[in-house]
Amino acid sequence: MVDVIKASGLVKTYGSVRALDGLDLAVAEGTVSAVLGPNGAGKTTAVRILTTLLDADDGTAEVAGFDVRRQPGEVRAHIGVSGQYAAVDEYLSGYENLHMVARLYGLSRNSSKARASELLEQFSLTDAADRPVKTYSGGMRRRLDLAGALVATPPVLFLDEPTTGLDPRSRTDMWEVITALVSAGTTLMLTTQYLEEADKLAHDIVVIDHGKAIARGTADELKAQVGGERIEVVVGSSADLETARQTLGAVAIGEITVDAHTRRLNAPVRGGASALIGALRDLDAAEVAVLDVGLRRPTLDDVFLMLTGHGAEEPSEQASSTQEEAGAR
């Protein structure tokens, strides 16, 4: 498959902060790739460089076969962008916003009208079409902004944190919209700090931190890196810890970790539910009082914690300063 988005060695510094520190990216045609990272990891900077909004200090990038630095006009003609902050005009109506964008993409007057109405329909904004955007909710603004990115049915789409700041309902709506889009064959690169979102929408995930890719692969591959399923047991008394450890040893396929303070045991297993049932039966036979038990599958949160040593939701130390402020209003 052809890579529609290619970046190699992207570097961007803001003062002493290296927002991007040699980032490589590749997104194959017709696939969805998620760039996952905490605040300040460099996600927005990467999108801004790939969409010609920002020049990289070093490195090269190609989108749809065009060099972002040397052929920015060609790149712009082949992409749609929807940013973290809806780039819509508040005083214009939804229809007027889309009509304007269509005209600026070079569509004729009539095509622009038709396209604007069509997109409003597609994004369930027809009822609000003639209201100024000022009166829209956050979710409606995002949908309108996304509609703006789709005006020219671009083959390559960039969505920068498409659901950040949305309520759960709007987020689910947005996911549906995005899923429908990519099933139509659009190549999509999206950034997100939500692990669930990357898991749900993307084929490939690139985990970035401090402006560098620290892992890449499918969601399953990444999960495999932190290991498979685990049984987690909390026992009733500290005296039972050793018995429980020995009992679990029969089903465990690796080292069992014991946290004496919380009386919690953690055993890697294979076989899912049947391993759990077997372990419970054994624990019961050994007369161990079990307070809580569960089968845990690794989440991308675990992946992130393993790779970076800090959780995805808490900002890394570079985060707060320059880069996010550049995007903040």
Next chain:
Amino acid sequence: MTAIPKAVVDGAVVARRNVIKIKRVPDVLVFSTISPIMFILLFGYVFGSAIHPEGISYREYLMPGIFVQTVVFGATFTGAGMADDIQKGIIDRFRSLPMSRSAVLVGRTASDVLTNVVTIVVMSLTGLLVGWRIHTSAFEALGGYLVMLLFAYAISWVMAVIGLIVPTPEVVNNAAFIVIFPVTFVANTFVPTDNFPPVLKAFSNWNPVSSVTQAAREAFGNTSDKLPPPDTWPLNHPVLYSVLWSVGLVVVFLPLSVRLYKRAASR
């Protein structure tokens, strides 16, 4: 499509958006037309009670000056508009579209000319009410209006550069105020300059605001034989000097603003 027609076509789309915005938020237009009316009444009757230029009523003398001051102030909206677009983030949409790199600026400056035209019409009607008259032909008067609008258009490009540099629309207004107030006051706009201290007089004589005002006075016939302008080259050739300044400002500030626009990031 070649670069220039595309800038004009895309610019027209952006200008149309700005006009819609003026309709939705008429405060700006209302403010920019009410304040000159206030100036006409205030200056015309307060200063007019003390200042009596020879051979002409003060209000007739004053009108071209207020016209020029107003259109130059009107041009500051260009800067505030650019800063506002950048602050609101719509600039990211524009910059990611395959549109002309100068279209946002072309559209903005064009719609601000339109605002100035509306302002001039309202002011002219107010002027007629307080006794101002055009004593020449409609053709000459039109020429006077055009010189003023051209100069304001040129100032718009200067303001666009300011709007692209400073962080918020409020700062544009303050920055513009500090520059534009002295430039429009140290001139022949409101009072004859004969009694200015030498430094101010020299500044005034070479100030393009003076030459634009002089050009407008001559075009409308608001002059008096008993009140000749200072005998300097700019004021003896007011139209030529005004046009030279206007063209010069556009030649310098248009490319500069397009360059800044290309790098402008949303804030």
